[in-house]
Amino acid sequence: MTTSGPLLPAAPGLLFEAEGLTKHYGPNPILQDVGFAVPRNKVVSFVGENGAGKSTLFNILSGIVAPDAGRMRIGGVAYQPRDYGEATRRGVARVFQEQSLILNVPVYENLLIGQEARFARLGQVLDRPAMIAAAERIIDDAGLDVDVRRRTGDYDFSKRQSIEIARACLAGIHLAAIDEPVVLLDEPTSALDRRDEEAFFRLVAKIRARGSLLFVSHRLTEVLDVSDVIYVLKDGRLVAELAPGGTSEADLHGYMVGRERAADYYYERRQRVLAPAAPVVLQARALAREGAFEPIDLAVRAGEIVGIGGLLDSGKSALGKAVAGVDPPTSGTVSLDGGPDAQPDIGRFVRQGLGYVPAERMAEGLIADASVAWNISLASGADLFSNILGVWRRRREIAIAEHYVRSLAIRSAAADVRAARLSGGNQQKAVLARWLCREPKVLVLDNPTRGVDAGAKEEIYRLVRDLADKGVAILLITDELLELIGLANRIIVLQRGRRVAEVPAPASAKPTERELVALMLPQSGRADGVPGPAVADPVDPNEPELAR
Structure with a gap:
C-alpha cells in the first residue's frame, strides 16, 4: 500500500476520509483513485452496477484486502488495517452481502464471536450467563424479538439477517466502548421481511446518532430515502457525488449504467x-x-x-x-x-x-472457491462434459464457459476465475449459465x-x-x-x-x-x-x- 505524502488536514466534522484508493487484480483495475469523505452522524451511500467496485471498496475499508495505493483516516488518525480484526478494533464493522453466521450455535455466541476473551474466567472458562446478558442488551438495543439462547439456525433467513445487522451495529458500542462506529452495510435489507426492515431503519437512526454508516443497496428508492450523501461508482471510479434531495431514481440509474432506464423495464x-x-x-x-x-x-x-x-x-x-x-x-x-x-x-x-436457481446463491447456488467454468458445468458432469468412458472434456467445459461469459456479459470474469471474485450479479449470471447450457x-x-x-x-x-x-x-x-x-x-x-x-x-x-x-x-x-x-x-x- 502506498502511503507516501501526508493526507490533507482533517476537515471539521468528518469521521472517515479516503484518498486515492486503487486496487488491481492482475491487469484488471477494480478501483481507480477513489476518494470520499464521511461526515459524522451521516449515512453515505454507494451505488453502482455489479462489478463497479463496491464490494472491493468495502473489503479495503474493513481490512480484508489492502489497496495498491491510497490513504485513509478515522477521526483524523491514519487508518491502515492489516486485517478484519484490526478494523473492528478501530471501530469499523461490517454487514456482509452474504450471511456469515454459524447456524448450529446459539444466537448469543454469534453476537459475541471474536469477543469471547472478555467473558473468560481464569483465561479458560467462559462465563456464559454474562455472555447471554451482554447479547440480550445488544438485541434489546436493536429492538429485535429474538431469544439469544435459541439456535441461530432455528430462525428464518430474514431474522438471521437482523441478528447480523445488530452484531455489526452494536457489538462494538456495547463491548469495546467504541464511541463513534463506522458501520458498513452491504445490501443489508435484501433478505428482510417487512417487520425486520422497519426495525432495521429504526436501528440506522440510532447508530446515526452515535457514528456514521456507509450503505450499499440496489434498491434505489431505499438509497434516496436513507442517505445524506450518495456516491456513484462506475467501472471502479467515482463518477458522481449527489444530494438525495434533488436526485431521482432515474438519475441514479443513468449515472450507474450510462443510459436511461428503459420504460419497458420488464419487457x-x-x-x-x-x-x-x-x-x-x-x-x-x-x-x-x-x-x-x-x-x-x-x-x-x-x-x-x-x-x-x-x-x-x-x-x-x-x-x-x-x-x-x-x-x-x-x-x-x-x-x-x-x-x-x-x-x-x-x-x-x-x-x-429442469433447472433450478435458488434464492441463496452463495449457500445453495455456487461453490465460491471453484472456477466459473466448474460452477457452470456443475450440473452436467454426467453428460455434457464427459464422454462415454467418463473422461472429462476440459476443452469443452472451457469453451462453453467462455461462451456464456461473453453472451451474458459476466464482467471481470474468465473461465478459470474463482466465483468468489465475481460481484453478486455476475455470480447470479453464472448460476443461470449452468442451466442455459443444458437448454x-x-x-x-x-x-x-x-x-x-x-x-x-x-x-x-x-x-x-x-x-x-x-x-x-x-x-x-x-x-x-x-x-x-x-x-x-x-x-x-x-x-x-x-x-x-x-x-x-x-x-x-x-x-x-x-x-x-x-x-x-x-x-x-x-x-x-x-x-x-x-x-x-x-x-x-x-x-x-x-x-x-
Whole structure:
C-alpha cells in the first residue's frame, strides 16, 4: 500500500476520509483513485452496477484486502488495517452481502464471536450467563424479538439477517466502548421481511446518532430515502457525488449504467399470448410439504411465466424447492413434459430438462472457491462434459464457459476465475449459465435478481423473455412485487402455505400492487382465513418490495 505524502488536514466534522484508493487484480483495475469523505452522524451511500467496485471498496475499508495505493483516516488518525480484526478494533464493522453466521450455535455466541476473551474466567472458562446478558442488551438495543439462547439456525433467513445487522451495529458500542462506529452495510435489507426492515431503519437512526454508516443497496428508492450523501461508482471510479434531495431514481440509474432506464423495464411488450392448445410442460398435483404448505395444484405451459407471490411465511420458496425435487414434498406428484406423475427428484428432473436457481446463491447456488467454468458445468458432469468412458472434456467445459461469459456479459470474469471474485450479479449470471447450457424445458427461479443492480436486473429480465420465446416453462418465485407483476403471465398467491388466489397478468391488464398485497395479507373476519374484498393497508407506490 502506498502511503507516501501526508493526507490533507482533517476537515471539521468528518469521521472517515479516503484518498486515492486503487486496487488491481492482475491487469484488471477494480478501483481507480477513489476518494470520499464521511461526515459524522451521516449515512453515505454507494451505488453502482455489479462489478463497479463496491464490494472491493468495502473489503479495503474493513481490512480484508489492502489497496495498491491510497490513504485513509478515522477521526483524523491514519487508518491502515492489516486485517478484519484490526478494523473492528478501530471501530469499523461490517454487514456482509452474504450471511456469515454459524447456524448450529446459539444466537448469543454469534453476537459475541471474536469477543469471547472478555467473558473468560481464569483465561479458560467462559462465563456464559454474562455472555447471554451482554447479547440480550445488544438485541434489546436493536429492538429485535429474538431469544439469544435459541439456535441461530432455528430462525428464518430474514431474522438471521437482523441478528447480523445488530452484531455489526452494536457489538462494538456495547463491548469495546467504541464511541463513534463506522458501520458498513452491504445490501443489508435484501433478505428482510417487512417487520425486520422497519426495525432495521429504526436501528440506522440510532447508530446515526452515535457514528456514521456507509450503505450499499440496489434498491434505489431505499438509497434516496436513507442517505445524506450518495456516491456513484462506475467501472471502479467515482463518477458522481449527489444530494438525495434533488436526485431521482432515474438519475441514479443513468449515472450507474450510462443510459436511461428503459420504460419497458420488464419487457412486457414481449410477453407471450399463449394459445389455448399450448402444451403443459410442468404439472404439479396435490403437492404438499408438512409445516410449509398445504396441497397445491399448478401447471405451467410452454413459453409461460407463472409467478408465485406471498409473504415470507407463505411457503413460496418451499414450494419451489418441492417442485424441483430439491426438498422432496411430503405428498403429491410432479410431471415434466407430459411424462408420468412421480415424486420429485432433482437428479432425475435435471436429466429430463429442469433447472433450478435458488434464492441463496452463495449457500445453495455456487461453490465460491471453484472456477466459473466448474460452477457452470456443475450440473452436467454426467453428460455434457464427459464422454462415454467418463473422461472429462476440459476443452469443452472451457469453451462453453467462455461462451456464456461473453453472451451474458459476466464482467471481470474468465473461465478459470474463482466465483468468489465475481460481484453478486455476475455470480447470479453464472448460476443461470449452468442451466442455459443444458437448454432446459422448465426453469424454477427463486428470487433470481436478489442482490442484483438495476442494470443487471434488466439483462436478466431480457434473458427470461428470451427463454419464454424459446418455449421454456418458467416458474418465477420472487419477493419483489413489481418484478412479479411485470414478468408473469399469471400469478398464484400463497398465504401461510395455502393457495388463496390466481390472478391473470396479461401485458395489457397487469394487476396493481394494492390488489396483490390485499390477497397476500391475512384478513380478519373470515373463518377460513382466505382474504375477501377488504382493502389492504395503504401502499406506498415507491416501495415495490411490499410482498417481502
